[in-house]
Amino acid sequence: xxGCWPWHSGPTPQQQYLDALNHGHSAExxxxxxxxxxxxxxxxxxxxxxxxxxxxxxxxxxxxxxxxDQTGGEQEGxxxxxxxQPAAGAGLQNLPALAAPETSTQPAAQPGTGSN
Numbered sequence: 001x002x003g004c005w006p007w008h009s010g011p012t013p014q015q016q017y018l019d020a021l022n023h024g025h026s027a028e029x030x031x032x033x034x035x036x037x038x039x040x041x042x043x044x045x046x047x048x049x050x051x052x053x054x055x056x057x058x059x060x061x062x063x064x065x066x067x068x069d070q071t072g073g074e075q076e077g078x079x080x081x082x083x084x085q086p087a088a089g090a091g092l093q094n095l096p097a098l099a100a101p102e103t104s105t106q107p108a109a110q111p112g113t114g115s116n
């Protein structure tokens with residue numbers, strides 16, 4: 001029972017590893033990884049044992065802001081994002097038309113039909 005999470009104090013090995021990586025302490029992160037049990041490495045692969053740095057409230061606010069930006073909740077120019085429209089005929093939708101061979105009004109000269 002001593003290894004159960006409610007009685008575990010301090011950060012998990014996964015959290016320690018992530019914190020060391022985020023702070024740029026690669027040697028410390030390497031040592032933490034080497035001392036992790038295979039079970040802890042599996043938990044790391046599944047994203048368990050790591051707490052997010054962003055609070056749920058901040059995430060909700062960012063999502064709402066994203067949807068407001070997508071639906072035009074803000075006036076263009078006030079959002080701090082500049083949208084650049086491609087020139088006419090520069091989109092991927094126009095690619096089939098641009099790749100199609102041009103039709104010529106003059107027939108191509110047939111080999112061997114020239115005047116001698």
